[in-house]
Amino acid sequence: MAAFAARTGKRVRPHAKTHKSPLIARMQLDRGAIGLCCAKLGEAEILADAGVGPVLITTEIAGEPKIARLVVLRRRAEVMAAVDDMDVARSLSDAMRAAGLVLDVLVDVNIGQERTGVRPDGAGELSACVASLPGLQFRGIQAYDGHLQHVYGEAERHAKWRESADRMLAARDDVLGRGLEVEILSTAGTGTCAFAAELSEVTELQAGSYPFMDCDYGRVEGLPYESSLTVLTSVVSRQRGDVAVLDAGWKAISTDAGVPVVKGRSELAYTTKGDEHGGVHGARMTPGERIELIPSHCDTTVNLYDEYVCMRHGVVEGVWPIAARGRIQ
């Protein structure tokens, strides 16, 4: 990713929601990342604790308790927030002004994911509102295309991306039409960053999954990243022919994006068998035998663990805390 950024001239602000690790965040900064993204305030707090930043919090922050936490965080760290609502912008402004602080703000635009974000034709109005409010500094636009990351076919993904990109550029034009500068245009994930780099208007990429990948991302055509994340499990029972039972169920590996695949043994198929167990079909196995699973979804699997065990050529080189695990608010 660092090489890609150097080649294309785009900045990278990797998403830390995937790894939740200040240590990996620091490695990304050392390799040229301009900062980190966090999904939640709680993740940003953990990065700030570790002296890592600056941080863009990509989910809107609303409500008194969270805004109070944001003020405390802003006091000690460089933080940028995403906003999609005028009332919330005013609350943030009031809080920052009262604390004698200024918060950098991106206006969040919905370019097709249908989750957070204003419509493209509302971007100018909200941006002007933000720009007018004391305590807030309008910096540009966030336009994340999360709905496109896992479109497997490259041509289909590019065609759909083009539609979203048009919405993003329309939003940018709407903001420019208000006489504002769009210093930052932050977009894309691991599945679309190569496309986003085609556009001169895009200033930075928010990709998160590329350090780990997963078996679902493995099905997405055209990505140059390899899978590095596995869950090590072992057989606990072999009572029925070529079906063995593993010690890894829903609590050990996420299945929101489908079942994991067995690393290096394509003849074996995993099936979930509840909270605590998985089944492996395809060979007669011995209790105690180890099976390495490649998760279907790196983010939600990482969030189940407190540590990475880092291996190279069969040797454990490090055990890294997943310090922001469970920080979901």
Added chain:
Amino acid sequence: MAAFAARTGKRVRPHAKTHKSPLIARMQLDRGAIGLCCAKLGEAEILADAGVGPVLITTEIAGEPKIARLVVLRRRAEVMAAVDDMDVARSLSDAMRAAGLVLDVLVDVNIGQERTGVRPDGAGELSACVASLPGLQFRGIQAYDGHLQHVYGEAERHAKWRESADRMLAARDDVLGRGLEVEILSTAGTGTCAFAAELSEVTELQAGSYPFMDCDYGRVEGLPYESSLTVLTSVVSRQRGDVAVLDAGWKAISTDAGVPVVKGRSELAYTTKGDEHGGVHGARMTPGERIELIPSHCDTTVNLYDEYVCMRHGVVEGVWPIAARGRIQ
């Protein structure tokens, strides 16, 4: 559950895989539980650290590293293990004998869940093997009917339970036929413990979910337990009519048993919107507004959190660590 146990004369060995909390385990012991169940060695280690026991580990333990951990655990705590394989029984025997220890063992029988456990007609042979091995003490049978807990209709659940119960009793007869005593017959979960108590042969119940319940257990007819577990979320965005976006997605609440329900507001429907977000349909909401969700599956949701925040009448009375969170091996 304590009152039910007193009324029926059955012992209760609550399953700690649900709460993963030594503190709640101790409350259960104080109310008459004879010990705890754990799904994994790692949970049992945490309970032992807290001085809580005795513990039955309900998943088979196999392979050198785990057996070595079991020896260390057995040295400092009262532990009982489940076995469904003669080779593994021999490995356990060798390890315990070498350490000068004796491990209590239940023979695990498959009564219809098709996961771990020997067939009912193999229970006698394996039990005789266990009883003959030094370092192991045969105590009886584990026969868990995990496949029946969430059969919603009470009559259907009872009919299916009767089939499983027949397998359990056949396994018991098979063991008795070998001249062995079945001192312990451990079975049932929250959904079947009332049925299991009909049988004089059953000595103890393994129910785990009853302290918390969840919205899926709430659909199971005939259970006297109420839901106590919720996830507190808040609205982060309201950009599309009566759809609001919450700060709670897959990382905040499990969906393996379906989507959560909104507590006290039946007009609202939750939909998952990825790792970090959920959608709530049915009313125009304000960013910052709080929404309380009842999980669809207590066990897998608890495993996402490090603490319980304990509320009574709107007052926080305690913050309890979920000490065995993530201990999945």
